[in-house]
Structure formats: structure tokens, C-alpha cells
Amino acid sequence: MRIASLRQLTLARFREFTREPEAVFWTFVFPLLLAGGLAIAFRDKAPEQSIVAVVMPASPDSAALRVDAALAAASSGKNAPLRARRIAADSADEVLRTGTAALVVLPMPDGSVEYRFDAARPEGRAARQLADDLLQRARGRADVLPFRDVTIRERGSRYIDFFLPGLLAMNIMGSSIWSLAFAIVTQRNKKLLKRLAATPMSRLEYLLSFVLSRLVFLGLELLVLLGFGVWVLDVPIRGAIGSLVMMAFIGAAAFGAIGLLVSSRSRTVEGVSGLTNFVMLPMWIFSGVFFSSSNFPAAIQPVVQALPLTALVNGMRAIMLQGASLAAVAPQLGILAVYLVVSLAVALKIFRWQ
Amino acid sequence: MTQTASTPLALEVTGLRKAYGDVVAVNGLELKVSAGQCFGLLGPNGAGKTTTIEICEGLNSADSGTVRVLGRTWDRDATWLRNRIGMQLQETQLAEKLTVIETVQLFRSFYESGRDVDAVIDLVQLGEKRTARVNGLSGGQKQRLALACALVGDPELLFLDEPTTGLDPQSRRQLWTLVEGLKREGRTILLTTHYMDEAERLCDNIAIVDHGQVIALGTPPQLIASLGAEHVIRLGVGESVGGSHPVTLADLLAVAGVTGGRETAGGYELRVGSVQGVLPALLSMAEQRGIQWSELSTHSATLEDVFVALTGRDLRDG
Numbered sequence: 250m251r252i253a254s255l256r257q258l259t260l261a262r263f264r265e266f267t268r269e270p271e272a273v274f275w276t277f278v279f280p281l282l283l284a285g286g287l288a289i290a291f292r293d294k295a296p297e298q299s300i301v302a303v304v305m306p307a308s309p310d311s312a313a314l315r316v317d318a319a320l321a322a323a324s325s326g327k328n329a330p331l332r333a334r335r336i337a338a339d340s341a342d343e344v345l346r347t348g349t350a351a352l353v354v355l356p357m358p359d360g361s362v363e364y365r366f367d368a369a370r371p372e373g374r375a376a377r378q379l380a381d382d383l384l385q386r387a388r389g390r391a392d393v394l395p396f397r398d399v400t401i402r403e404r405g406s407r408y409i410d411f412f413l414p415g416l417l418a419m420n421i422m423g424s425s426i427w428s429l430a431f432a433i434v435t436q437r438n439k440k441l442l443k444r445l446a447a448t449p450m451s452r453l454e455y456l457l458s459f460v461l462s463r464l465v466f467l468g469l470e471l472l473v474l475l476g477f478g479v480w481v482l483d484v485p486i487r488g489a490i491g492s493l494v495m496m497a498f499i500g501a502a503a504f505g506a507i508g509l510l511v512s513s514r515s516r517t518v519e520g521v522s523g524l525t526n527f528v529m530l531p532m533w534i535f536s537g538v539f540f541s542s543s544n545f546p547a548a549i550q551p552v553v554q555a556l557p558l559t560a561l562v563n564g565m566r567a568i569m570l571q572g573a574s575l576a577a578v579a580p581q582l583g584i585l586a587v588y589l590v591v592s593l594a595v596a597l598k599i600f601r602w603q
Numbered sequence: 604m605t606q607t608a609s610t611p612l613a614l615e616v617t618g619l620r621k622a623y624g625d626v627v628a629v630n631g632l633e634l635k636v637s638a639g640q641c642f643g644l645l646g647p648n649g650a651g652k653t654t655t656i657e658i659c660e661g662l663n664s665a666d667s668g669t670v671r672v673l674g675r676t677w678d679r680d681a682t683w684l685r686n687r688i689g690m691q692l693q694e695t696q697l698a699e700k701l702t703v704i705e706t707v708q709l710f711r712s713f714y715e716s717g718r719d720v721d722a723v724i725d726l727v728q729l730g731e732k733r734t735a736r737v738n739g740l741s742g743g744q745k746q747r748l749a750l751a752c753a754l755v756g757d758p759e760l761l762f763l764d765e766p767t768t769g770l771d772p773q774s775r776r777q778l779w780t781l782v783e784g785l786k787r788e789g790r791t792i793l794l795t796t797h798y799m800d801e802a803e804r805l806c807d808n809i810a811i812v813d814h815g816q817v818i819a820l821g822t823p824p825q826l827i828a829s830l831g832a833e834h835v836i837r838l839g840v841g842e843s844v845g846g847s848h849p850v851t852l853a854d855l856l857a858v859a860g861v862t863g864g865r866e867t868a869g870g871y872e873l874r875v876g877s878v879q880g881v882l883p884a885l886l887s888m889a890e891q892r893g894i895q896w897s898e899l900s901t902h903s904a905t906l907e908d909v910f911v912a913l914t915g916r917d918l919r920d921g
Contacts, residue, residue: 251715257709265700268736439695440696444690446662448713448756603662
């Protein structure tokens, strides 16, 4: 192996990437925009208000007016648990369907009330509970069990804290697989791979240059996304930075090897795009980037947990949010190492140079 | 042939065969290229030139036959050979986002020893384009950059696969001048082409290849002399009134001084030793039979005519 070739090949990779403004955008700017957008959507704010719609007849009777008054009273003030508004009877179904209210309260002529809500939605059930409590108490029901509420706010329990490690892992997967697949297949398609194979260049040098340039970009990606997460979004990193970097490094290497495998035969970018999506799509869905992978049924958990992205997401989440040590994430590191070794071995075996 | 017992062979191919499924691309091809000469493989598209050259370059494997390059074989001395040969492949597109100098530097880094990057760029006349990106180069400039990549390892043996295909006339001549310079440096060159003028101008020796075999071998003058005719007369036959041809190929071949000929799309092509000896007979035949020659032209015999005489087809037809 020649250091000069490795250096030149890595430089070429680096130059080709940085001279492709679109690639830079999708690797660095896009995840930032995504994280920023989610941070705004899930920003630290007062607990969610339940939106309740009260159906008022054209000439309301006293029972209807009492219901309306009780809910309106609970709606006043900044920290009110719910917000009630009046609607006409014919728009009751529409507000539920469009989600503009979580609950519709219908005062009945006989003095009773009817609650309409989607029982499958947690907001609907919560709003029903809240409105029912208010109305029952307004009619004189007393609590028989004395109680005291203690609310806590834990740093790291917001959605963005949960999401950022997943976003980081997903970005490592995407950029590792895409950058390799796209570059290698383009070179094969343009017969450049064949031309390179005709020089004394060692094939190991060629493949290593991809790994090296990936690591440089991995460092940049980590710096940009983690920096944004820690300084702008105040996401905690409870474990050691070294452990996090190590986890990201192993993850990038494993996905790099998978990228190599994906691109080892394809002759066209279209072909490899399909294959790449085929490989990544199940992981986007099952690996718990956006919500915990434990939500999936127990029957498919063995498969879900064996996916490389699940391992990386869980590992990074454990290090960032629970302060896990490398030893504690050894199972995840092990899964990624297996993918790395197996993919690399198969890719080298079946790689098509021309 | 200029080869003597004392000149070492840069390339020796014997009994080469290669088939892709049912299609036999190379069928028992033989070649001997002495060191220092420019050897041309001339043939139509699909004749097996590229398959042959790629087997010689170690990029493809033969079904049977032997290939010795610089006295060595690919299965034993691949790395040694890769350091000593240079090549330009058909259809290679170099990385578009890299500049000229970055591309040549990259290729230079693969070789243990080689030439100075700037000197090679100057040699192929891309000095002014040194920092230009590859995607901004013209077709001729890209081809010269590919030549620079082939030369930067200071190769003893250079393979050029259709180096001027698709180039405009000026770029072709520019590339020819470069190849002539490389010949003067004493490099051995194996060149494939389907342009007979290119082969005639650049090559010391030519093998005409058709259907995966060498059908004629020699220097350009030797090959042309093998026709037994120095000139070619083209005759165009006008539309006849009765619908039947007013003259047949047999009539024309019977004319004294005509050594061979064939029917073409609009008339006939005759190989003759001397134009003056045959023309009067053709003109009087036309007068006797009331034929109007719609075309009558003559040219000195070329390699193209050699190919036509050997195969009955045009080079261009593929």
C-alpha cells in the first residue's frame, strides 16, 4: 500500500464531495433544519391545553348555559388546563374530524351531557376526563380521597432530547450509505473504476479512502449536530463524549461497509438508489428514530433489535440520555461490529470493478 | 515487417480466444509487437479489437491462448506489469469535479516511479487548463487528459483504444501529433482504430482484424501493395430506362487492366493498376451502350480498399 495514493484518493473524495453543493446541503444543513423545526414544534412550553367545543343551541336552556359557564370559567387564565369555545350543532363532527377540538360537549334537553371524542386519541380521552371532572364538581361532587399534586420537569425528557440521538444515528446511516453508493456506482458507470483498476493502485487503498473521507465528514457532522443540540436546544449529553464518538465511529464504519455492499454490483445510480431505499426504509420505520422501537409487537422485536440502526439509535440514546458507559452499550457495539465485518467481507468478494 | 530476431517483443499474443455466450469476440488471434514500434489494430466496430486490447491490458481474461506482455504474464506479474504499462480506455469519463492537475496527480500517485505531473500536462498541451475542472473541458481536451493519465507512470508500453473516436478533425490531428512525439521517445504503442487514415499515418505495422481474427498483417505500404492495384475507380450508374442495369460487374471485370471490383450502392468500384490504361475502355463502353456514368472518380488505393477487398464490406459498416 502506498501512503501517497491513499492520500490522493482521500483528497479526491473530499474534493468531489465539497464541490457538490447539494450533497453538503443534505448532509449538514438539512438535519439542522429538521432538528430546528422539531425543536420549535416541541419547545419547552406550558402543558398542552385541551381544546373543548361546546355545542350551543340557538336558544340555550339553563342546563346548557350552566355547562358552558363551568367550562368557560376553567378556560380563563394563562395556565388554564383547557380552552372551551362554542360551536353550532352542525359542525360537531367536523371539529373532531379535523382535530380542531379534542372533545365535543353536547348539553342535552334532559340536563345530561354527551361527550363525543375519538377514544383512540390520548388527547380525546384526557379532554373527556378533564371536562367531566369540571362539570361534576360544578354540580357539587366532592373528592372523597384527599390528594396533593407534585409536578416535576426533568432536563432531557422533552421529545427533542429523545429525537436528537435518533437524528444523529439516522444521519450517520444516510450519509455513510449514500455517499459510498453514489460515488462508487457513478465511477463504475463512467468506467472510471475500470480505469483505476488498470493502474497499480491497490484495491484496499481505494476502499480505505472512502472510509477515511467518511470519518472526516463524520467528525464534522457530529460537531455540527451535537453542537446545535447542546448549545441551541439544550439537549443533555450525560455519558462521556469519548463513548459517544466511539459509538458514532463504529456506526459510521458499519454503515460504510453496508454502503459498500449495496454498491458492490450496481451499474447505474438508479439501480443503486432503489437498493439503498430498500435497505434503509425498514430501518426508518422500525429502528425507533422518531418514536421508541419498543412500541412494536413483541413478535417482531428480535428482528427490530437486530437492525443496525436500532443498535446505533439505542446506543447513542443510552449514552446521551442515560449516561451509559461503553460497556453498557456493548450489545449494540457488537451488533454493529458484526454488520461491519460481514458486509465488508461480502462486498470485497463480490465487488465489480468494471 | 521490421521485426528482427534481436528486437525483443513487447507483446506476443498466440491463439487468443474469447467468447461472450454464443458470440465469439476473438477467434484465434495472433499478434507480435516489437519494442519501440507503433502497432495498429484496424477493423470495424465489433471486430474484437477492444476485447483483444483489454485482455492484453489485464482487464479481461482469455478463454484460451497466451498473452505475454513485456515478456511476462498477467497471472504471475500483474503488479510489475501495471507499473510499466499505460492505457487510455474507450469511454472512460474522469471525475468531473476534479481539476486537470488534481486528476494527473491522482494517477501519478499510483505508480512507483513516473514523470513530473506538470511536464506531462504541458506535453499534452493542457498547461493553460491546469486548474480547470474536467467537466469544463472539450472532447479533445478530455482525451488529451486521458493520455496524460496514461503517460504519467512513464510506461514502456502504451495501449490506446480508439483514441480519436468522436473527435473533430482538428482535435484528431492534435492527438496524432502527440502520438508521433511518443513514438519518437521510443515507446511501444498498441493502437486500435477504425479510421484507416489514422492507422496509415501513425502505425509502423498494422493488423487488419475482422471477426476476431487477423486477416492481413504488414506495413501500410505492404498492405496496399497486396491489393495488386494502385488505384480505385468509382463508377456511378444512372437510372436505366428499361429498369435493367445497362452494365454488369462481369462486363467491367472483363475490361483489360481491371484486377478486381465489387458492386456498391449506386454503381461499381474497380481496382486497377493504372487509371490511364482502363479509362479509355470504360468511356468507349459507355458510348457503345449509351450509358451515362452519373459518377466517375479515381483515388490512390488506401487501407480502406484493402479492407474492402478482403471482406467485401466497408470499414464503416461495422
